[in-house]
Amino acid sequence: EARTRRDTDAAPTQRPPTALDPQPRFTRPRAHVPAHPEDYRGRVTTPIDATTTTAWAELSAHKSGFTPDLRGWFAADPGRVERLTFDLADLRVDLSKNLVDDGILASLVALAEQTGVAERYAAMLSGEKINTTENRAVLHTALRRPAGATPALHVDGQDIDHDVQEVLEAMAAFAERVRSGEWTGVTGKKVKTVVNIGIGGSDLGPVMIYEALLPYADAGIQARFVSNIDPFDLADTTKDLDPETTLFIVASKTFTTLETLTNARLARDWLWAGLQSAGAIDGSDEQKTDAVAHHFVAVSTALDKVAAFGIDTANAFGFWDWVGGRYSVDSAIGLSLVITLGPDAFRELLAGFHAVDEHVASTPLAENVPVLMGLLNVWHTNFLGAQSHAVLPYAQQLHRFAAYLQQLTMESNGKSVRWDGSPVTTDTGEVFWGEPGTNGQHAFYQLIHQGTRLIPADFIAFVNPAYPLADDGRDVHGLFLANFLAQTKALAFGKTAEEVEAEGTTGPLVAARTFAGNRPTTSIFAPALTPRVLGELVALYEHITFTQGVIWGINSFDQWGVELGKQLALQIAPAIEGDEDAVAAQDASTKALLDYYRAHR
Numbered sequence: 001e002a003r004t005r006r007d008t009d010a011a012p013t014q015r016p017p018t019a020l021d022p023q024p025r026f027t028r029p030r031a032h033v034p035a036h037p038e039d040y041r042g043r044v045t046t047p048i049d050a051t052t053t054t055a056w057a058e059l060s061a062h063k064s065g066f067t068p069d070l071r072g073w074f075a076a077d078p079g080r081v082e083r084l085t086f087d088l089a090d091l092r093v094d095l096s097k098n099l100v101d102d103g104i105l106a107s108l109v110a111l112a113e114q115t116g117v118a119e120r121y122a123a124m125l126s127g128e129k130i131n132t133t134e135n136r137a138v139l140h141t142a143l144r145r146p147a148g149a150t151p152a153l154h155v156d157g158q159d160i161d162h163d164v165q166e167v168l169e170a171m172a173a174f175a176e177r178v179r180s181g182e183w184t185g186v187t188g189k190k191v192k193t194v195v196n197i198g199i200g201g202s203d204l205g206p207v208m209i210y211e212a213l214l215p216y217a218d219a220g221i222q223a224r225f226v227s228n229i230d231p232f233d234l235a236d237t238t239k240d241l242d243p244e245t246t247l248f249i250v251a252s253k254t255f256t257t258l259e260t261l262t263n264a265r266l267a268r269d270w271l272w273a274g275l276q277s278a279g280a281i282d283g284s285d286e287q288k289t290d291a292v293a294h295h296f297v298a299v300s301t302a303l304d305k306v307a308a309f310g311i312d313t314a315n316a317f318g319f320w321d322w323v324g325g326r327y328s329v330d331s332a333i334g335l336s337l338v339i340t341l342g343p344d345a346f347r348e349l350l351a352g353f354h355a356v357d358e359h360v361a362s363t364p365l366a367e368n369v370p371v372l373m374g375l376l377n378v379w380h381t382n383f384l385g386a387q388s389h390a391v392l393p394y395a396q397q398l399h400r401f402a403a404y405l406q407q408l409t410m411e412s413n414g415k416s417v418r419w420d421g422s423p424v425t426t427d428t429g430e431v432f433w434g435e436p437g438t439n440g441q442h443a444f445y446q447l448i449h450q451g452t453r454l455i456p457a458d459f460i461a462f463v464n465p466a467y468p469l470a471d472d473g474r475d476v477h478g479l480f481l482a483n484f485l486a487q488t489k490a491l492a493f494g495k496t497a498e499e500v501e502a503e504g505t506t507g508p509l510v511a512a513r514t515f516a517g518n519r520p521t522t523s524i525f526a527p528a529l530t531p532r533v534l535g536e537l538v539a540l541y542e543h544i545t546f547t548q549g550v551i552w553g554i555n556s557f558d559q560w561g562v563e564l565g566k567q568l569a570l571q572i573a574p575a576i577e578g579d580e581d582a583v584a585a586q587d588a589s590t591k592a593l594l595d596y597y598r599a600h601r
């Protein structure tokens with residue numbers, strides 16, 4: 001039987017294990033990894049193959065003959081909702097409408113134990129270099145430790161807490177100067193717009209959080225975001241801006257990313273041209289340099305490259321190689337947020353992340369909400385055949401949340417090899433997607449309700465709205481929430497043919513109007529979309545992703561799959577520019593497309 005919140009007191013003498021307890025049973029053997037450009041030996045452990053565990057065998061047995069019956073389970077088990085509902089910091093998480101019973105849950109928790117989820121989590125927190133292919137520690141959780149956290153965290157001689165707090169303080173001080181108007185553009189005007197130039201993790205987190213927390217933008221400064229190398233992006237984003245009141249943040253962990261550096265140069269040209277035509281600068285090198293100093297700051301782990309670009313490193317904010325791009329929004333990459341929302345809001349955001357980190361580190365696996373949600377994803381993916389996972393926020397402010405999660409989950413767990421280089425032994429990374437409700441209801445929910453594919457979905461909603469509007473006396477947010485509740489109910493319990501007929505429908509229409517139900521959902525409800533709550537929500541998904549990665553034996557912190565396309569783009573660029581040798585070197589399809597390009601330009 002699954003351990004739940006209630007029966008933890010069943011064995012008072014034996015404390016339930018926590019994620020940080022050592023798990024000696026699962027000490028892994030050292031792998032002997034064959035030829036590899038880097039010497040992995042000595043630092044790569046062999047992941048435990050989930051499919052060889054007894055828990056996996058149990059789950060396979062549960063699967064054979066499995067007939068989900070949410071109607072029946074709810075009717076027969078009045079305690080189900082209470083048992084499967086958890087409070088994770090400010091988030092109420094209801095797992096009761098997922099396709100599991102207590103036996104399945106118990107086997108899933110055993111799977112987490114037997115694959116060493118807790119051990120791997122402890123390794124991550126202690127700064128072990130679990131990102132083996134890049135030989136890096138993975139310490140984004142350190143970015144949100146509060147000042148003075150104990151015990152202190154030192155890795156490779158680095159006082160991580162000290163360094164994190166130092167950068168946070170520098171960001172706050174800079175942000176206050178911009179917010180107050182003490183920092184000005186080259187003509188002495190207060191900054192009105194911050195344009196973040198970055199891509200992937202240097203864009204998706206800031207833009208998602210900025211949009212989500214817009215009601216907190218209180219300094220009369222807006223943020224905009226440029227990411228795509230499509231020149232439309234930079235041109236369109238800047239077309240109505242005044243260079244004199246615009247501050248660019250060039251955000252790039254590596255400071256080598258083609259899109260970001262190209263856009264940064266375009267932005268610099270735009271700035272110079274705009275200032276010159278306004279008569280603010282005369283075009284001399286000296287004045288141009290001065291303009292860059294007033295209108296460009298940078299965020300990167302590579303401060304030498306920042307200097308080479310021409311940005312004064314006094315106006316640069318650093319972070320570290322142990323922060324993965326898609327885990328970096330709570331590092332200096334969040335500078336646009338600190339400026340627009342304020343340092344206090346940003347600290348609140350970090351506190352939300354930290355609250356969930358604390359939960360993960362101190363809660364037994366059977367009650368550990370991110371672990372349970374990761375396990376449910378494994379069940380739905382590996383045993384029930386789900387290929388994708390919908391995330392459906394009932395909050396327009398979260399309209400970029402799915403895009404953010406796509407990088408977090410799919411760049412992390414879209415892998416076919418395990419962390420020792422061996423092939424994975426089961427399906428990995430689902431496709432994450434979604435749109436805010438109710439827009440999704442009028443677009444793709446049809447397929448979730450009545451299609452042939454199983455699509456587990458997370459529904460996210462907030463009790464209190466940012467804008468409490470009324471329509472003819474009716475609370476509009478209340479109507480919105482009624483939809484949130486109605487959808488998960490319809491998906492879980494469906495509508496039988498008898499119920500349809502009882503409404504007077506006959507003939508073939510009965511089948512068309514019948515809903516099978518048993519479509520799994522998780523409901524996440526919180527009092528309001530505050531910075532703290534948003535931090536909790538993002539951290540929840542980070543830890544879900546981590547749990548799945550460990551069970552599949554994946555290094556969730558590298559992203560080699562993005563490299564080949566980058567290399568080929570650099571090889572093809574000369575062909576686009578007319579280099580005949582480069583054209584001739586292409587495959588037949590690419591060459592034909594290049595011919596089309598050249599014929600039509």
Ligand code: F6P
Pocket residue numbers: 199200201202251252253254255256257260325326411559562
């Ligand atoms: O898409 C690959 C990637 O390396 C992401 O992981 C990263 O978030 C993004 O590019 C941007 O990288 P950088 O911050 O170094 O410019």
